[in-house]
Amino acid sequence: MSEPALEARGLSRNFGALIATDDVSFAVEAGARQALIGPNGAGKTTLINLLTGVIRPSAGQVMLQGRDVTGLAASARVRMGLSRTFQINQLFPDLTPAESLGLAISERNGSGADFWRVAGGRPAIVAEIADLLQRFGLDGDLDQPTRKLAYGKQRLLEIALALATRPKVLLLDEPAAGVPEEERRDILAALAALPSDVAILLIEHDMDLVFNFASRISVLVGGRLLTEGAPEEIAADERVKAVYLGEDAHG
Amino acid sequence: MSAANPSATAGRLAAHLHRRARWRWGEIAFWLALLAAIVALPARAGILNEVIIAGLFALSLDLILGLAGIVSLGHAAFFGLGAYAAAILASNGLADPTLGLIFGAAIAAIVGLITAPLLLRGADLTRLMVTLGVSLMLGEAANRNAWITGGADGLNFSPGRLLGLFPIDFTGQRNAALYSFAVLFILFAFARRLAQSPFGLALAAIRENRLRAGALGVATSRRIVAVYTLAAAYAGAAGALLAQTTQIVSLDLFDFHRSADVMLMLIIGGAGWLYGGLIGAAAFIILRDVISAATPEYWEFWIGLALVILVLAGRERIGETLRRLVGRLAPAARRGVA
Amino acid sequence: MLTILFDGVAYGMLLFVLASGLSVTLGLMNFINLAHGAFAMVGGYVTALLMNRAGVPFLLTLPAAFLVPAILGVGLERTLYRRLYGASPLDQVLFTIGLVLMAMPIAAYLIGDEPQQVHLPQWLSGRIDFHSVGIGVYRLFIILVCGLIALGLQTFLVRTRFGAQLRAAVDDPRVAQGLGVDVDRIFAIAFAVGSGLAGLGGALAADVVGGIDPSFPVKFLVTFLIVVTVGGSNGILGALFGSLLLGILDVAGKYYVPSIGAFIIYAVMVVTLIVRPQGLFARGDGR
Numbered sequence: 001m002s003e004p005a006l007e008a009r010g011l012s013r014n015f016g017a018l019i020a021t022d023d024v025s026f027a028v029e030a031g032a033r034q035a036l037i038g039p040n041g042a043g044k045t046t047l048i049n050l051l052t053g054v055i056r057p058s059a060g061q062v063m064l065q066g067r068d069v070t071g072l073a074a075s076a077r078v079r080m081g082l083s084r085t086f087q088i089n090q091l092f093p094d095l096t097p098a099e100s101l102g103l104a105i106s107e108r109n110g111s112g113a114d115f116w117r118v119a120g121g122r123p124a125i126v127a128e129i130a131d132l133l134q135r136f137g138l139d140g141d142l143d144q145p146t147r148k149l150a151y152g153k154q155r156l157l158e159i160a161l162a163l164a165t166r167p168k169v170l171l172l173d174e175p176a177a178g179v180p181e182e183e184r185r186d187i188l189a190a191l192a193a194l195p196s197d198v199a200i201l202l203i204e205h206d207m208d209l210v211f212n213f214a215s216r217i218s219v220l221v222g223g224r225l226l227t228e229g230a231p232e233e234i235a236a237d238e239r240v241k242a243v244y245l246g247e248d249a250h251g
Numbered sequence: 252m253s254a255a256n257p258s259a260t261a262g263r264l265a266a267h268l269h270r271r272a273r274w275r276w277g278e279i280a281f282w283l284a285l286l287a288a289i290v291a292l293p294a295r296a297g298i299l300n301e302v303i304i305a306g307l308f309a310l311s312l313d314l315i316l317g318l319a320g321i322v323s324l325g326h327a328a329f330f331g332l333g334a335y336a337a338a339i340l341a342s343n344g345l346a347d348p349t350l351g352l353i354f355g356a357a358i359a360a361i362v363g364l365i366t367a368p369l370l371l372r373g374a375d376l377t378r379l380m381v382t383l384g385v386s387l388m389l390g391e392a393a394n395r396n397a398w399i400t401g402g403a404d405g406l407n408f409s410p411g412r413l414l415g416l417f418p419i420d421f422t423g424q425r426n427a428a429l430y431s432f433a434v435l436f437i438l439f440a441f442a443r444r445l446a447q448s449p450f451g452l453a454l455a456a457i458r459e460n461r462l463r464a465g466a467l468g469v470a471t472s473r474r475i476v477a478v479y480t481l482a483a484a485y486a487g488a489a490g491a492l493l494a495q496t497t498q499i500v501s502l503d504l505f506d507f508h509r510s511a512d513v514m515l516m517l518i519i520g521g522a523g524w525l526y527g528g529l530i531g532a533a534a535f536i537i538l539r540d541v542i543s544a545a546t547p548e549y550w551e552f553w554i555g556l557a558l559v560i561l562v563l564a565g566r567e568r569i570g571e572t573l574r575r576l577v578g579r580l581a582p583a584a585r586r587g588v589a
Numbered sequence: 590m591l592t593i594l595f596d597g598v599a600y601g602m603l604l605f606v607l608a609s610g611l612s613v614t615l616g617l618m619n620f621i622n623l624a625h626g627a628f629a630m631v632g633g634y635v636t637a638l639l640m641n642r643a644g645v646p647f648l649l650t651l652p653a654a655f656l657v658p659a660i661l662g663v664g665l666e667r668t669l670y671r672r673l674y675g676a677s678p679l680d681q682v683l684f685t686i687g688l689v690l691m692a693m694p695i696a697a698y699l700i701g702d703e704p705q706q707v708h709l710p711q712w713l714s715g716r717i718d719f720h721s722v723g724i725g726v727y728r729l730f731i732i733l734v735c736g737l738i739a740l741g742l743q744t745f746l747v748r749t750r751f752g753a754q755l756r757a758a759v760d761d762p763r764v765a766q767g768l769g770v771d772v773d774r775i776f777a778i779a780f781a782v783g784s785g786l787a788g789l790g791g792a793l794a795a796d797v798v799g800g801i802d803p804s805f806p807v808k809f810l811v812t813f814l815i816v817v818t819v820g821g822s823n824g825i826l827g828a829l830f831g832s833l834l835l836g837i838l839d840v841a842g843k844y845y846v847p848s849i850g851a852f853i854i855y856a857v858m859v860v861t862l863i864v865r866p867q868g869l870f871a872r873g874d875g876r
Contacts, residue, residue: 052466078468090466092459095452098267103456106449107468113477115450120268130261139260143267165468322679369863375678376621380818381862387811388855395848507811511686518683548694555690562684563672 003066005030005199006082006169011050011060020046022223023060028169028199035202035214039243043223044203045087048171052084053077065168079108081168085158087177087203093147097138097157100146101129104164128164136160136190152183159190169199176206188212211235219243271447281526282436289428296424298540302533303431304492309516309528310439311485316514317522318446319478320458321370324379325386326486327509329359332389333487334494334504338406339399341495346411348419352434352491359487360480362389367476383507390505402502410495419496427496434492438485443525445481454478515554518561591722593841599728601836602735603797605829607790607809608816609742610783612828615817618776620670621678623685625787625813626806627692628658632788633801634696637705647710654792655785662784666777674776689806696803704800707792731793738786743825755779815858 004027013021020043028034038044049055051062053074061070069077092100098120105125106112120126133139136156141149146157155175162170176187191213194200204210210217210231217234219226221243227234234240289299308330315321333355340351369381393400400406413419419427445451456464457471465471494500503509512535520531543550611625632654639645639653665688673681709727717724746752757765758772766772795801798809812835820831835854842853 054462073465075465075468075470078466084466086463086466090460090463092456092463094459095455096267098264099452100456102268103449103452103464103469104467106452112449112453112469113474115445115448117449118269118272118444118447119449119452120265126261126265126268130257130264133264134257134260139264142260142264161463161467322682324682369859373862376615377862379621379678379682380814381859383811383814384818384855384859384862388852388859391852391855395852507807514683548697551690552694555687555692555694558683558687558690559669562676562680562687563669 002030003063004028005032005065006051006201007063008047008051009061009063011047011062012058013046013050013055014058020223021050021057024220024223024225025060026218026225026228028201030168030199031197032199032201032216033214034200034216034218035204035210036218036220037204037207037210038220038226041222042220044220045173046223047220048084048173048203051171052082078165078167081166082171083162083165083167083169084171085162085173085175087173089151089154089158091146091154091157091161094145096141096143096145097133097149097160098129098142100157100161101132101164104161105129108165132160132164135193137186150183152179152186155179155183155187156190159187163194167198169201170194172200172202172204174203174205176204176209278526286432289425289432293425296428298536300424300428300431300496302536303428303435304489304496305513305516305532305536306529307431307435307438307489307492308486308513309520309532310435310442310525311482311489311528312513312517313522313525313528314442314482314485315479316517317524317527318451318458319454319475321475321479322375322378323382324507324510324514325382325384326482326513327505327507328382328386328389329363329483329486330490330493330509330513331386331393331502331504332359332362333490334500335393335400335406335490336487337491338408338494338500341410342406342408346409347415348410348413348430348495351410351495352488355491355494356484356488359490360484363480363483364476367479368472370475370479371472383510386505386510387507390502393505394502400502401500405499405501408494409498420498431492431496434488438488439525439529442485446525450474450477512554515558515561519557592724593844594837595722595724596728597837597840598833599725599731599836600797600840601833602732602739603790603794604812604816604836605832606735606738606786607794608813608820608832609739609825609828610780610785610787611813611817612820613779613783618674618779620674621681621685622670623682623810623814624688624692624806625685625783626808626810627689628662628784628787629791629794629809630692630696630801630803630805631658631661631791632785633707633791633795633805634700634705635788636792637707637795637801638700640707641705647707647713651789651792655789658788658791659781659785663777663781666780670780671773671776689810693803693806700803702803704802705795706800707795709796727796731797734793738789739825739829746825751775751778812854815854818858819861 006028007026009025011021011024012019024047036044036047046055050057053062053069053072053076057070061068063069064077064080064082067080069080069082072080095103102120102125103112105128106114106119109125111117111122120129130139133142136159138153138157138160141153146154149157155178159172159175162172172191175191176184179187188209191202202210202213214231216228217231218228219234219237219240226239226243227237229237285299285303289296292299308326311329312323312326315323315326336358337351337355340346340354345351366385369385370378373381394402397404409420413426413430417423417426417430419430453464453469453474456467456469457474461471490504516531516535517528518531519534520527520529538553539550542553607629608625610628611622614620614622614625635654635657636647636650639650640647673684676684713727713730715726717726717729746756754765754770755775757768758770758775791801791805798805816828816832816835819835820827820829835857838857839851839854842849
């Protein structure tokens with residue numbers, strides 16, 4: 001049995017007295033369809049930031065395909081195959097989708113430091129950009145500055161960008177957040193069409209999306225991993241229900 | 252999930268990505284007109300030379316501010332370094348202009364490389380202060396080390412003949428202008444190419460969203476250091492040209508107001524599309540001469556007023572209009588950049 | 590040596606009063622006001638002109654040196670500055686540089702280029718010899734006055750309701766607004782007080798720096814910025830320690846190693862920014 005695609009070992013992070021992440025250990029297998037759920041404030045985004053290298057852990061390790069990446073910068077982890085999307089779109093407002101995707105692909109190819117060739121001069125890259133644009137339905141807007149795109153399209157670009165790095169592990173931070181009803185289907189379809197050899201960890205509040213997508217669910221509460229298991233187990237787990245019902249009672 | 256024809260998409264995509272590659276007729280006209288002005292108006296060679304050198308200096312700032320979104324209040328330091336390096340070389344017997352030019356650019360680049368890591372941490376305000384601090388330190392160091400720099404008295408030197416043939420001092424003003432033009436053009440063409448390369452695209456991404464650039468695998472720190480070093484080299488080259496063609500170097504090259512002037516030039520013309528610095532430099536110098544002739548003592552007041560109005564009106568609008576006329580050469584600077 | 594220390598402390602206190610306003614606008618509104626020195630210049634001119642042309646005694650000019658720039662500050666804040674509160678740092682820098690560049694020729698036009706001297710009254714001049722340490726009377730006066738101001742500011746911030754509102758507005762303007770704090774009014778008042786203090790500082794500094802002339806704002810701009818950078822924009826304590834540190838280092842440096850000159854304070858600033866980009870005393874969140 002090969003090692004997991006992504007693994008957290010005893011990850012902890014505190015901000016002064018506030019313990020945001022408390023000794024979290026879990027694994028995402030290659031090709032997995034896994035979801036991370038938990039009430040607001042459970043520390044899901046902090047965990048993602050720890051896994052991707054945006055912040056350093058106070059304790060613990062992050063393993064990417066068996067290699068310890070705890071000390072590596074975010075961009076280095078990306079080059080090793082770990083990508084993410086952001087809960088709030090992090091895009092390039094004045095670049096077009098074509099340029100944004102081209103950038104991601106060039107970097108992956110190692111030609112990101114090329115200062116002589118005109119970007120988009122290599123047919124292979126152009127073909128790949130075109131393919132991604134079409135898969136995500138962005139080819140109609142390929143030459144528009146990103147800030148002019150509809151929100152749903154921007155969200156799709158957010159995912160497409162992460163995919164352009166050809167990751168082995170993809171972390172999706174609430175991909176459907178804020179997307180209007182009509183455009184949600186496109187997001188869901190895009191998620192369903194993601195390559196099967198990529199390990200995917202999905203953070204979501206939308207339970208329909210979670211139960212439709214994931215074959216394994218991890219539950220994070222107050223920075224600690226409460227439980228993990230198959231969707232049926234989680235749906236039946238009393239503690240999970242209490243956490244969410246408790247939230248409903250207040251909210 | 253899309254209905255578009257794949258080959259139509261590919262065609263449109265290729266056209267889009269290459270839209271800035273070819274030199275437009277407007278650009279060609281610009282360079283030819285500038286060259287023609289130098290050739291046809293030998294009496295104006297002095298001011299044309301000044302405009303070209305200022306334009307190169309502003310272009311160097313555009314590389315960091317316009318392309319990469321790095322703010323700097325101390326860019327004059329590299330200009331001064333290049334000027335003094337070339338002057339010191341010449342006053343010690345190595346007066347060949349080409350050598351001095353390369354030396355000036357190299358010295359500035361080395362200092363740029365060393366100080367670049369200071370830019371990586373902290374927010375924009377930190378960057379402003381650090382760049383200002385470094386340029387002030389260099390200015391002060393130049394002041395204190397009068398045995399190298401000649402201090403307040405300046406240096407005595409004269410440049411050799413360009414390529415061994417053409418005098419570029421006061422007897423060869425037109426040669427000097429042509430020399431500066433050649434340097435500007437070559438460096439501009441290279442910068443133009445760079446702006447459209449994957450490297451240039453990475454810089455634009457860093458400017459637009461540094462967090463996401465890193466999340467896509469861009470080695471943001473290395474790119475920033477690289478472009479800062481290059482910008483320092485360009486500014487150093489401009490300084491060397493100034494020293495060689497005017498035979499004047501003075502400590503005020505390190506002054507804060509030089510950094511402010513070049514910033515203003517770039518903003519008049521608009522940052523990010525590479526021609527902004529050139530146009531801004533021309534506008535600035537012409538305006539300065541016109542206004543100084545009328546009210547010499549209060550020139551500062553008008554610059555101040557121009558800055559205030561420019562900022563209140565929105566820096567981007569003037570640049571946008573100019574860009575629409577000539578077309579962009581690099582992904583345009585974001586509204587309210589820096 | 591103690592004399593040097595004493596002089597350094599005096600200079601530092603002066604810097605504190607001069608730069609405290611800048612610290613407040615930076616820390617409070619995240620606004621970089623490079624025109625701050627112009628307010629100091631106005632205060633200095635008020636004192637010099639009142640003394641030299643109207644014969645007003647030195648001490649009596651000081652309140653005017655505070656009030657005139659304060660009123661000017663409020664006026665400018667209401668009309669111009671507030672449009673740029675959300676603007677990028679670069680925009681703020683350029684705008685305020687523009688203001689300074691306008692202010693200096695106006696001063697030259699109205700008052701002239703020669704430095705306006707402030708002639709200290711008899712009772713403030715001279716030195717006292719205290720156990721073989723030479724203490725300048727005026728320097729002592731500066732330390733006392735500025736110390737009182739520092740104390741007053743700190744008490745005001747910590748003990749009064751307005752001070753509490755100010756601190757709330759610094760921490761989180763939106764929340765403060767929601768709690769009923771009139772953030773707009775607080776900004777205006779803080780700006781006025783900051784400009785007034787700058788003016789007072791300018792008046793006090795006039796004798797020490799050899800007179801007030803139109804280039805004052807730019808000459809001291811860098812010094813102010815360094816104070817604010819090193820001391821952080823967190824509050825009175827930080828600004829005070831930053832000023833004292835710089836005052837002492839600058840005076841001592843110029844005395845013991847004259848060839849270094851201003852180099853020291855620039856170097857201190859750069860080193861501070863490398864080690865702690867938010868300044869020595871800033872909050873942990875680095876704002």
